[in-house]
Amino acid sequence: MRVLSQLCERTVIIAHVFPRISTQNISTQESQDQIMVQHTMMKLTTSPGLRSEIYVPNTPKPVWTPLQKPLSQCSVAFITSGGIHNKKQTPFNTAGDYTYREIPSDTPSDELMVTHGGFDNSDINKDVNAMLPIDRLRELRDQGFIGSLVGTFYGFMGGGGNVDKFRNVTGPEIADKLKAEGADIVLATGGCGTCHRSATIVLRACEAAGMSTCLIAALPPIARQQGAPRITAPHVPIGSNAGEPNNKDMQTGILKDTLEAVEEFDHYGQLKMLPYEYRHNV
């Protein structure tokens, strides 16, 4: 049956594409295949020599720093490309901005805000911990789940980011500063699609500088394609990458699972889907 159906299918194609086949002046010796090719050329206006206009990327080379200490002794940093900054700081240019804002890790969460044009802001407007879980991190430190927090977190607007600037300026600068502050682990959230790319570039710089990093990704395909060393992925929409707004349990769970994944992953490029699901009803 399969053979026949293939034959029939091909027959349909012959008829379908080349209805005027019997009118063409083709000698009887020529095979049906040749007729097909000849007619293809006659039916469609073509012009050889076209080149595909867009490069499709390969994932970059691995970069890897294994975690050397238990979580309870680690100093943890958090960065986000989701456009978070202090309300008193200059907002980001939403068209694309490679600058970053220093956010002291003791900043009250109600002093933070979002400037980002790449996704629905309503979740962050409700609770900034949905993108930068600063309150949850302090709780985990106070509980002793992690050793300490670095003095400064970093916010940037990774949407539409200038790849070279992130790779050559922003990434190395943030990595140097976090290394100087003694970070062992750097966690990050992306935001939009290109934000995931920007966050991954900065994390790769941190990993190269000797810190163990993990991206909490709402868009794991981008994180993976861009070469994030470690990825955890809760089932959340972009805009609340670190968990549902005002859902303390979910935010804490995502952070704890992510930190444990940093401990557990033993090679570059691992991805773990996390069992948290939040559907943003916009």
Added chain:
Amino acid sequence: MSLSQELVQEHLDDPAVLCCRRPAGTVLSGEDFEDPTIFDDMVESHLMTLTDDGLSIRQALGGTLASDAEALTQLTPDMLDAVAGISDTASVKQPADKASHQPTAAAPEPVMPSVVHPAGAASTLTADGILHLHIAKGEGIDLDLPLNGLPRIAASNEEGQSAGVDAHDVALGGAVSGETDAGEAAAEGTAVGEDAPDKVLRTLVKRNYPVKQVVLADTTSYGDGVLSIDTSLIDQAKQADPLVKDITMDVIEPDERHVYSNTIMDVIPIAAKAEGKLGEGLTNVLSGVVFVLTGMDEAGVQIHEFGSCEGYMDEKIRFGRPGCPDDGDIMIRVDVRIEEGTGMERRGPFAAHSACDVIIRAIREKIATLSDEDIAGTEVFKDVRRSGRPRVVLVKEIMGQGAMHDNLLVPSQPCGVQGGEKNVDMGNVPVVLSPNEVLDGGIHALACIGPATKEITRHFFREPLVEALQHDEELDLTGVVFIGSPQVNDEKSFVSGRLGSLIEAMEVDGAIITTEGFGNNHIDFSENIEQIGSRGVPVVGVTFAAYQGQLVVGNPYMDAMIELNKDKKGFENEILADNTLTSDDAKRAILMLKNKMSGIAIEPPERRWDEEVIASNQKLVQ
């Protein structure tokens, strides 16, 4: 990374490079080689060098390492004790294989260009109307022949050639003519002549009424080229939504465009149905004038901007793009101020669009009944079923991520708001519109994304790719599929999967897929292309990528791509619609699809965006 058996076959003629450290005595197999697709990156990053005297994987397979060797070492003849096939004349890389550096090799053979007989089987259709089927070898074959279908096979011609099969019989199952109803046509299996006429499914006539002057007055009317708008409509518009706090309206003449403006959310044609429903009958269009919707929130933040085109309108609009005002157009600007903090939430921008539509609606009511005396010209659009021509589908990916990333589908009036369904509320699943429905204002765009890449309402009203495909007599355009780009990764996979099933059911011979924006929607874009390409359907992808929007993901089916960038440096430059699809882009996309459907190779892209590639492709378009 080592190579699977499948990848080894694909890369036999690529350089053999060790993936990992290997001791002397190792007999080389696929798992010892690095994946050649990363070599370009590695060489570029100075992480490795390749010499011309190295072995190919084909040559190195089965050889034995003479001494220990490090990872990423290129294998040369002196490193192996025994080399298989080294005397082969095949060099490391044949020019014909060049494309395999790009992820093209896995793309299945296009369906159209040649007939491939299943192994050991052959068939002929001969003058006696009998299907001769020869199967040389096989097992478990069941044959069910639908003999009542065979009489439709045309008799051979006088020269005794292989008989043709009439397209209409097989593909459509019936004869069709001019205005025949689809149902009747499908029911009958009558044979038809070889020059079966195209079947017109529906006709849309846009009647253009010229506007030379727009006045804001105390009544709404149109006559003698003058559009008058009742200013009390502004108060009505303010009532459209509680989030709307203030509205101003002014008229901007073509020679007075150096006017500061808030960011431009939309450009909306003024069009009303005079007869029939959306996509057919008569549509009255006011030509030479458009509405331009702008706005900010109460705190002075621009509405729904991923990038903003606030600034002087003569500098921030690429006049003449399909979505934009044209050079001579009068702009009626409606500037809406909405509640603080709602500009980046879904409800805020929608409130602004709803308010603006209150004003346009009042004009639509007046122009719906215009007589044909004042017509300056007409445009006729036909949804045509071109039997026997390759069936193609256009897939347009639209934003679907809440906030401002939303669109209204099939409103009750051209480019209107009322009656439209939001693609976000429909779960972003693929929805088919006829080409005429699209061109009759079937999409009211709420999308924000970057101003330079967003497709706004006027863009769809005169979408160049829809128009070009609809007019192309070599192709049978089946329809236009709109698919949203959702916010959640799982949902992205879900809607892409539905697109795949839809394409399969449509039995198309080719597809073009476009997307506005860049970044996360490129996940959907690549997955949508894979869903189509993996079904053996030749597919061309169209998007802005250039420098700033470099693809974040990719797959082997993305080997025929059209770049929409028009910015010199390849950026989302915040000039309204600058990097959107034009008729030139449409021509390149269609040519690329025809080439691909005909089995003509599309050369792999440059590794970096280069506008020269676009220019040289454009030269090949007639």
